[in-house]
Amino acid sequence: MRWTKPMNENALRAYYRAKGEETVGIAYRSRMHCFFAELEPSTPVTEQNLADRVRYIMRSKIFDDAELGRLRREAIPSSNESAMAGDAAPHSTDQHPHVEAALDLPVVVDSNDDEIVSHELEKMRSILEEAILETRSTPIENRPRLPRIPLSKRNRAVVRALNPMLVTYLEASRDLCETDSILFGAAVAVCRIIGAKLPMAGRATTQSSAIPAWRKRIEDRIAKARALIGRLTSFRSGNNRPRIMRTVRMAFAGTNISLSQPDITQKLTESIDDLKQKIAAWGNRIRRFTERSRRFNQNRLFQSDQKRLYKSLERPKVCGAGQGPDQADIIAFWRGLWSEPVNHSEGPWMEVVASQGASVTTMDPITVTPEDVAEAVRRAPNWKSPGLDGLHHYWLKGFIVCHAVLARQFQEALDQKSLPSLFTTGITHLVPKDQDTTDPSKYRPITAKGEETGCLAYRARMHRLFAELEPSLTVTEQNLADRVRYILRSNIFDVAELERLRREAVRSSDENATAEDAAPQMVEQPANVDAAVNTPVVVDSNDDGTVAQELELEHMRSTLEEAIVETRSTPLENRPRLPRIALSKRNRAVVRALNPMLVTYLESSQDLCETDSILFGAALATCRIIGAKVSTAGRATGHSSAIPAWRRRIEERIAKARALIGRLICFRSGNNRPRIVRTVRMAFAGTNDSLSQPDITQKLTERIDNLKQRIAAWGKRIRRYTERSTRFNQNRLFQSDQKRLYESLERPMVSGTGPAPNQADTVAFWRGL
Secondary structure, X not given: XXXXXXXXXXXHHHHHHHHOOOOOOOOHHHHHHHHHHHHOOOOOOOHHHHHHHHHHHHHHOOOOHHHHHHHHHHHOOOOOHHHHHHHOOOOOOOOOOOHHHOOOOOEEOOOOOOOOOEEOHHHHHHHHHHHHHHHHOOOHHHOOOOOOOOOOHHHHHHHHHHHHHXXXXXXXXXXXXXXXXXXXXXXXXXXXXXXXXXXXXOOOOOOOOOXXXXXXXXXXXXXXXXXXXXXXXXXXXXXXXXXXXXXXXXXXXXXXXXXXXXXXXXXXXHHHHHHHHHHHHHHHHHHHHHHHHHHHHHHHHHHHOHXXXXXXXXXXXXXXXXXXXXHHHHHHHHHHHHOOOOOOOOOHHHHHHHHHHHOOOOOOOOOOOHHHHHHHHHOOOOOOOOOOOOOOHHHHHHOOXXXXXXXXXXXXXXXXXXXXXXXXXXXXXXXXXXXXXXXXXXXEEEEEOOHHHHHHOOHHHHHHHHHHXXXXXXXXXXXXXXXXXXXXXXXXXXXHHHHHHHHHHHHXXXXXOOOOOOOOOOOOOOOOOOOOOOOOOOOOOOOOOOOOOXXXXXXXXXXXXXXXXXXXXXXXXXXXXXXXXXXXXXXXXXXXXXOOOHHHHHHOOOOHHHHHHHHHHHHHHHHHHHOOOOEOOOOOOOOOOOOOHHHHHHHHHHHHHHHHHHHHHHHHOOOOOHHHHHHHHHHOOOOOOOOOOOOHHHHHHHHHHHHXXXXXXHHHHHHHHHHHHHHHHHHHHHHHOHHHHHHHHHOOOOOOOOOOOOXXXXXXXXXXX
């Protein structure tokens, strides 16, 4: 069906009329479908298709804002335009698969939130109270598994409506464990209100089958066909039991074949062969569909996460479908690694380290505020695997009234230097490393801890303190943490500098730190390659203006004759290596112009060797005419460097900067040789710095630090450009030849950069073969 403009307008009229003043929910869809049926009685369309069409119209912006306003006024003449201005975008219709099972509660609007759609407050309060009481009386290991709920406006409205109801419970909370049970009960109440399914048999739910529905249908057909083949084969061999007879009659039902016909054996054989061909076709279909599904998933993963795709190609997924190890063996193995005390040898250096640490300034007391808790959970993943309590980060973000209580209880835990076992216990998932699934040592442990523990992280406070020290720098919390980790790992500062920074930070946290100098940007220019011979170009009479200039025929003839004579007098093994020339119109015109000149030489050729030397000389003449470089030192030329031009330029700058650093350090240490002094003067040329200034040592130190920062920036640029070049080449190879890309990932390229074997050994080895 093709949607016309009037049909699109009527779809929007039905949408606006059905929505009215409603801003959330999906109850409008049935009304919209009825209104559209009145406007377009001749257009058969389902409710889902109509909703998808409206969403497409809104997203593709078929109508501008003026037309949308006109259609809105036509649909709702009495509505206020200003109140309805923000209702142009269609709301998401994605709901949980079990939304129909939601409690049938009337909808009211909360006075504190214009977009909240909550249920009867008393009904919600009773559900919340019941869920909290049930959670308190349930052991933590028997709690149900909280499902992922859609991030829809309706669900967020329910979460916001429960916030004021939690205040009473949270104020009476005595410790973190009780707060955790209250939050878990609130999450259970939300799931029951919106109709999400909760498995009540504990957290260990069974995994759904990974076999797709289409494959199960085809495999069912294959199983039934194989069973029928067995029955037909039994009947053909003389088995006349009633069950066999009944199956054979059903197989030939609807045909003119009777079991009493004389050629029934032939009919049975044909039917069996037909079923075998169907089974083979269905098997091919499974393989074809599986391959297509694999390619589709890889392409989609390539668009979303290339690193994960390449990792899956390099390291095939280990299937842990075999028999697992005994639980007692697992506990004994990991207890031997984690629970057995170990006596370490403490040498004299331990006392030295302890004496050095005694002079370290004590850290300021930490004060956990509700803002710290809110900032810590704000950037946490919503549905990361929960810990022993089964509570996701999403619920800590939604129930904002718990932040103050968590901050207070975290502060008490820090002051008392104790945490409940709930926050020091995690769930360890064992992932098999290889196909041996019976050995406990062949598993990789992945532990999930409680989500509230992440609120104690230092990163939010570090980000806030850095914003006070560097208000002009915009950096995310993750980037700042990565930068600190890089500084500590790369040893940019020595131990003394780290200790000085530590003392400054602990003594006065509001001192401004020195900003890192910005690395100068480098403007790269392509290399100017102009090696072509300045020779005019001739246009062949058959070429319709392919080249604009003319080439003197006499000059070309003399170049050709010289090249042929030189080739005849050169031994075959000493011929130069012919380069690849560009397939341009100019080069093709030069080759065509040399064709008539070769006739005289080829007619006088006596054998194949002489013809070969003539053709090689003509190719050499072409290269000289167009300006291509020809190596004259024999065919065994060295391979061209694989280092790109941009990298060579950056490495040259790094080498020059390092040489200059060495000269500056020598001058600073008292070396006044003329060459050193001349280099230092050139380094400070164009500035107001003189070598006779009293603070020249400080200027030299600043200059050396600046050069070191530039070298670090250039090195980082080389790594970034190399990584980008690798991704670009892999993406281009993915577009042109996926098979070659996957082979290169599975089998890395062998680099022949090592020492080559002796020539005599190579000749002797291959001569022996």
